[in-house]
Amino acid sequence: MPDFSATEVTRRRFMTRVGQGVLAANAAGTLLPRAHAQLRVPDPPGKKLGWAVVGLGSLAINQILPAFATCEKSRVVAFVSGHPDKAHKLALRYGVDPKNIYNYHNYDTIRDNPEVDVIYIVLPNGMHAEYTVRGHQAGKHVLCEKPMANNPAECQQMIDAARKADRKLMIAYRCRYEPYNQEAIRIARSGEMGPTQMILADTGFKISDPSVWRLHKQLAGGGSMMDIGIYALNASRYLTGEEPTELHAMIYSTPGDPRFQEVEEHVTFQLRFPSGTLANCSSSYGYFHQSHFRVMGTEARLVMDPATWYSGLHMYKEQGNTIETMDLPVVDHFAAEMDHMSDCVMQNKQPLTPGEEGLRDITIIQAIYRAAESREAVKL
Amino acid sequence: MPDFSATEVTRRRFMTRVGQGVLAANAAGTLLPRAHAQLRVPDPPGKKLGWAVVGLGSLAINQILPAFATCEKSRVVAFVSGHPDKAHKLALRYGVDPKNIYNYHNYDTIRDNPEVDVIYIVLPNGMHAEYTVRGHQAGKHVLCEKPMANNPAECQQMIDAARKADRKLMIAYRCRYEPYNQEAIRIARSGEMGPTQMILADTGFKISDPSVWRLHKQLAGGGSMMDIGIYALNASRYLTGEEPTELHAMIYSTPGDPRFQEVEEHVTFQLRFPSGTLANCSSSYGYFHQSHFRVMGTEARLVMDPATWYSGLHMYKEQGNTIETMDLPVVDHFAAEMDHMSDCVMQNKQPLTPGEEGLRDITIIQAIYRAAESREAVKL
Numbered sequence: 001m002p003d004f005s006a007t008e009v010t011r012r013r014f015m016t017r018v019g020q021g022v023l024a025a026n027a028a029g030t031l032l033p034r035a036h037a038q039l040r041v042p043d044p045p046g047k048k049l050g051w052a053v054v055g056l057g058s059l060a061i062n063q064i065l066p067a068f069a070t071c072e073k074s075r076v077v078a079f080v081s082g083h084p085d086k087a088h089k090l091a092l093r094y095g096v097d098p099k100n101i102y103n104y105h106n107y108d109t110i111r112d113n114p115e116v117d118v119i120y121i122v123l124p125n126g127m128h129a130e131y132t133v134r135g136h137q138a139g140k141h142v143l144c145e146k147p148m149a150n151n152p153a154e155c156q157q158m159i160d161a162a163r164k165a166d167r168k169l170m171i172a173y174r175c176r177y178e179p180y181n182q183e184a185i186r187i188a189r190s191g192e193m194g195p196t197q198m199i200l201a202d203t204g205f206k207i208s209d210p211s212v213w214r215l216h217k218q219l220a221g222g223g224s225m226m227d228i229g230i231y232a233l234n235a236s237r238y239l240t241g242e243e244p245t246e247l248h249a250m251i252y253s254t255p256g257d258p259r260f261q262e263v264e265e266h267v268t269f270q271l272r273f274p275s276g277t278l279a280n281c282s283s284s285y286g287y288f289h290q291s292h293f294r295v296m297g298t299e300a301r302l303v304m305d306p307a308t309w310y311s312g313l314h315m316y317k318e319q320g321n322t323i324e325t326m327d328l329p330v331v332d333h334f335a336a337e338m339d340h341m342s343d344c345v346m347q348n349k350q351p352l353t354p355g356e357e358g359l360r361d362i363t364i365i366q367a368i369y370r371a372a373e374s375r376e377a378v379k380l
Numbered sequence: 381m382p383d384f385s386a387t388e389v390t391r392r393r394f395m396t397r398v399g400q401g402v403l404a405a406n407a408a409g410t411l412l413p414r415a416h417a418q419l420r421v422p423d424p425p426g427k428k429l430g431w432a433v434v435g436l437g438s439l440a441i442n443q444i445l446p447a448f449a450t451c452e453k454s455r456v457v458a459f460v461s462g463h464p465d466k467a468h469k470l471a472l473r474y475g476v477d478p479k480n481i482y483n484y485h486n487y488d489t490i491r492d493n494p495e496v497d498v499i500y501i502v503l504p505n506g507m508h509a510e511y512t513v514r515g516h517q518a519g520k521h522v523l524c525e526k527p528m529a530n531n532p533a534e535c536q537q538m539i540d541a542a543r544k545a546d547r548k549l550m551i552a553y554r555c556r557y558e559p560y561n562q563e564a565i566r567i568a569r570s571g572e573m574g575p576t577q578m579i580l581a582d583t584g585f586k587i588s589d590p591s592v593w594r595l596h597k598q599l600a601g602g603g604s605m606m607d608i609g610i611y612a613l614n615a616s617r618y619l620t621g622e623e624p625t626e627l628h629a630m631i632y633s634t635p636g637d638p639r640f641q642e643v644e645e646h647v648t649f650q651l652r653f654p655s656g657t658l659a660n661c662s663s664s665y666g667y668f669h670q671s672h673f674r675v676m677g678t679e680a681r682l683v684m685d686p687a688t689w690y691s692g693l694h695m696y697k698e699q700g701n702t703i704e705t706m707d708l709p710v711v712d713h714f715a716a717e718m719d720h721m722s723d724c725v726m727q728n729k730q731p732l733t734p735g736e737e738g739l740r741d742i743t744i745i746q747a748i749y750r751a752a753e754s755r756e757a758v759k760l
Contacts, residue, residue, distance in 0.1 A: 197667040198646060202580060202660075206678055246755075248628040252656045266578060268660040270648045276632045280582075280648040280662050287577040287676035288698070296667035298586055318668070375626075375757035 049342040050115045052078035052102070052140070054131055055123040056086055059145070063310060064122060065094055067334035073342035074335075077115045080107050080131075107131070111138035118341060120172075121145060124219040125226060129154035136165040143341045145172045147230050148358025150221030152366060155359035162355060170341050170351035171358035173234055174333035177340055180313040181238070183328055184295065184302055188239045193297025193319065196277050199239055200294040201232035203308060204266075204284030210258040215285075223253070223263030225365055229283020231308045233368075234361055235293050236271055236279035244271035244279070244364060246379050249372040254286065269368050310334075429722040430495045432458035432480070432520070434487070434511055435503040436466055439525070443690060444502060445474055447714035453722035454715075457495045460487050460511075487511070491518035498721060500552075501525060504599040505606060509534035516545040523721045525552045527610050528738025530601030532746060535739035542735060550721050550731035551738035553614055554713035557720055560693040561618070563708055564675065564682055568619045573677025573699065576657050579619055580674040581612035583688060584646075584664030590638040595665075603633070603643030605745055609663020611688045613748075614741055615673050616651055616659035624651035624659070624744060626759050629752040634666065649748050690714075 051074050053060050068076045078100035081087040087101045102110055110116055119135040121128055121144040129149045135142045142162065148155045148171050162169035175181040188196055204224060213219040214227055225233075237243065249269040253260035265286045271279040284290070291306040300319035306312060310333060316325040344351045364380065371378040431454050433440050448456045458480035461467040467481045482490055490496055499515040501508055501524040509529045515522045522542065528551050529535045542549035555561040568576055584604060593599040594607055605613075617623065629649040633640035645666045651659040664670070671686040680699035686692060690713060696705040724731045744760065751758040 193668070197664060198648070198662055200580075200582060200662065202674075204676075246630075248630060248650065248755075248757075250626075250628060250650050250652055250658055250757075252652065252658055254656060266658055268578070268650045268658050270628065270630050270650065270660075272630055272632065276634060278630055278632055278646055278648050278662075280650075280660055282578055282580065282658075282660050284577060284676070286678060288573070288679060288681045290674075290676065290681065292674075294582075294670075294672075296584075296664070296670065298666060299668060301668045301670065375628075377628075377630075377755035 047346070048073055048075040049117040049345060050075060050077035051338065051342075052076075052080060052100070052110060052116045052119045054080040054107070054119055054121050054135070055127075056081045056083065056090060057122065060122045061090070064120065064334050064338075065090065067332045067338065068094070070332045070335040071339050071342075073346065074118070074338040078102065078110065078113065080104065080110070080119075108134055108138055110135075110140065116140060117345060118143060118168075118338075120338070124213040125221045126150050126219040129157055132158045132169065133161040136161040136167050136169070139165060139167065141168040141170075141341070141345050143170045143172055143338065144358070146234075146358065146361070147221065147226045147365070148355065148362055150218075150362075152359060152363045155355065155362050159355040159359065168341065168345055168351060169355040170337075170344065171353050171355060172337055173353040173357065174337045175231065175235070175308050176238065176353055177336035178313070178331050178333045179328040180304065180315050180326070181235070181307070183326065184293070184304060184307075184315065185238055185241075187302055187317065188295045188297075189241050193295065193300035193302065193317070195275070196240060196295055196297055198277060198296040199236045199271075199279040200281070200292075200296065201235050201279065201307075202282045202290050202292045203228045203231045204282065204287050205289035206287065207259060207285040215259050215261075215263055217262040220263055222365065222369065223260065223265060223267075224283045224285040225264060225267045225269075225368060228285070229267050229269070229281070230361055230365065231291070232281040232283060232293075233269070233271075233364060235307065236273075236281060237360070239293070239295055240273050240275070240277050240279075242273040242275060242277065243360065244273055244380055246272040246377050247364070247367055247371055248377050249368040251369075251372040259285065267368065267372070269371075271364075427726070428453055428455040429497040429725060430455060430457035431718065431722075432456075432460060432482070432490060432496045432499045434460040434499055434501050434515070435507075436461045436463065436470060437502065440502045441470070444500065444714050444718075445470065447712045447718065448474070450712045450715040451719050451722075453726065454498070454718040458482065458490065458493065460484065460490070460499075488514055488518055490515075490520065496520060497725060498523060498718075500718070504593040505601045506530050506599040509537055512538045512549065513541040516541040516547050516549070519545060519547065521548040521721070521725050523550045523552055523718065524738070526614075526738065526741075527601065527606045527745070528735065528742055530598075530742075532739060532743045535735065535742050539735040539739065548721065548725055548731060549735040550717075550724065551733050551735060552717055553733040553737065554717045555611065555615070555688050556618065556733050557716035558693070558711050558713045559708040560684065560695050560706070561615070561687070563706065564673070564684060564687075564695065565618055565621075567682055567697065568675045568677075569621050573675065573680035573682060573697070575655070576620060576675055576677055578657065578676040579616045579651075579659040580661070580672075580676065581615050581659065581687075582662045582670050582672045583608045583611045584662065584667050585669040586667060587639060587665040595639050595641075595643055597642040600643055602745065602749065603640065603645060603647075604663045604665040605644060605647045605649075605748060608665070609647050609649070609661070610741055610745065611671070612661040612663060612673075613649070613651075613744060615687065616653075616661060617740070619673070619675055620653050620655070620657050620659070622653040622655060622657065623740065624653055624760055626652040626757050627744070627747055627751055628757050629748040631749075631752040639665065647748065647752070649751075651744075
């Protein structure tokens with residue numbers, strides 16, 4: 001083992017590259033075809049599209065609704081909820097007209113509401129496909145939370161519905177819309193650390209309440225891998241700009257633990273990419289919270305910790321004997337992704353993370369489950 | 381994903397537990413049988429055993445020989461080298477009697493030198509078995525560098541030779557003899573972070589010179605896994621105190637790279653332990669240097685980075701919203717391990733890391749190579 005000398009720590013301020021990052025290629029490094037141009041009058045400067053939020057759980061209440069305050073192109077105009085009391089209280093707080101409160105029975109009548117341009121699906125995973133398809137059938141554009149759906153077939157139904165309705169479908173991979181992960185993508189793919197040799201990505205948290213929908217197979221589609229491991233998987237793909245060709249996985253769930261009767265607790269998975277880069281990743285509902293990415297180049301490493309939290313992201317590059325901490329602009333991830341979606345609708349552009357991007361992750365997650373079950377590598 | 385609030389950083393000084401750690405159980409958590417008591421006069425207090433260093437490469441010159449200055453129970457009295465000029469220069473510097481300089485031909489006559497109690501094998505891996513066996517046949521105790529040998533059969537020959545000669549055999553797992561890793565073992569096994577859910581261990585460096593013996597199969601036995609990945613493997617075992625029952629692995633070596641014509645470059649491997657703990661590890665000769673361990677408990681995480689370097693180790697525990705950095709006594713790892721060996725000889729005790737410990741790692745490494753080749757899980 002070489003003897004490495006003490007490391008010098010420096011800090012410098014980086015220029016923002018927010019817009020540049022958002023306009024980059026998709027995770028696979030390929031440019032996706034634009035939907036055919038629609039004949040429409042250009043939107044006036046300063047116009048905000050109207051959004052309906054479907055599902056008023058903690059993510060919607062604590063993150064998404066407050067984020068509209070910083071949106072430049074998006075405003076909340078409608079709710080879809082099974083809890084009218086909650087919906088009315090929130091409507092009062094966010095200035096939503098009570099006539100624009102829908103429930104799951106009259107949801108389809110949202111087609112008759114010209115105020116709603118975009119629907120944001122914030123329901124349990126197992127409901128994503130149905131409510132996305134119904135949203136498209138109502139003629140609306142849809143932003144759907146990750147993971148896209150319970151399985152690839154549902155994802156394909158969503159993609160098909162969007163195509164048939166000629167409406168946009170975007171998956172809410174918020175990390176693609178915030179500066180730290182965007183800069184990490186730029187650095188990792190630029191070659192400035194030498195070719196990327198390995199991606200190490202670990203994401204998880206300890207889930208406590210056995211009654212939450214995330215622990216029920218039908219609603220969640222799976223366990224930690226679907227909910228939090230997907231961040232490590234998606235990052236391995238966007239940091240390399242490649243698609244994995246082979247994977248291994250191991251799963252362990254504590255026997256008898258009431259939280260893990262239906263879905264898995266821990267997953268470790270390894271991905272092989274065409275360039276030779278390997279990714280070594282973990283996902284957990286049982287360990288202390290973690291969100292840690294490392295991009296290992298031949299000449300340097302990029303470390304992100306936390307890499308994916310809603311705020312407080314931290315990133316540094318270690319090269320030679322120098323540690324360079326990066327202070328990037330702090331943005332509201334949800335506002336950034338919603339405005340990207342609004343912009344795509346207004347400009348008739350393909351979102352950076354369209355339905356096809358969500359489908360890829362779900363297809364790989366299914367392969368991870370098969371690999372863990374079979375104890376063999378799965379080729380993709 | 382939960383929203384985690386800002387983390388408070390504190391620092392406190394820890395009491396040393398050096399001796400306690402050294403006297404702990406071996407990696408498997410089992411106590412090894414003592415060799416039968418030898419009839420001998422107890423050594424006087426302050427006595428130092430005489431050591432012969434076999435192989436005067438960079439590890440011996442830069443780390444091991446200087447370490448004798450801080451040893452309390454060990455002194456260097458002999459060299460075995462194929463380079464007489466180098467040996468004589470070093471003999472002058474370290475006060476070694478020129479008559480105690482051996483070469484590889486007259487090595488066996490060391491049996492007639494009563495000044496030599498212990499032989500330290502610092503040769504290329506492929507020579508460990510032969511020179512250890514010959515050392516035991518010369519009636520000496522042997523400390524052998526890691527990895528123990530090229531394959532399990534050679535390891536077994538070494539164990540058998542030690543038993544036959546009734547002499548000690550220890551493998552130089554220096555991390556077991558220094559306070560940071562010892563404290564990590566105590567914390568990980570104490571349950572104070574909750575049960576260990578996962579071990580994440582990544583070790584590697586970029587090897588530059590294609591001519592070094594580490595890149596030649598016959599001398600090295602394998603590539604990065606044998607040399608540096610063994611730290612991650614050994615740590616997964618000593619941090620859990622368990623033996624893995626199943627593993628997966630992937631290997632990638634850059635095609636056409638002159639460094640990797642005979643041995644592998646990158647390895648990722650995953651281990652399953654009986655308690656359910658999973659370990660996700662990597663090893664590399666191609667990425668920027670790295671020595672990073674994380675023990676993921678349900679309530680906290682322990683992070684070591686660097687975890688295994690000769691000096692400058694850094695360790696902290698993150699629990700709740702607190703980061704506790706640990707300032708432990710800094711010791712010379714090589715002096716600590718050599719004194720442990722001398723102590724075991726003087727007290728007729730089994731070393732903490734005997735030949736059986738080295739054999740376990742080599743057996744698992746062979747299984748890692750088989751798993752990577754077969755693309756299937758290997759049961760142990």
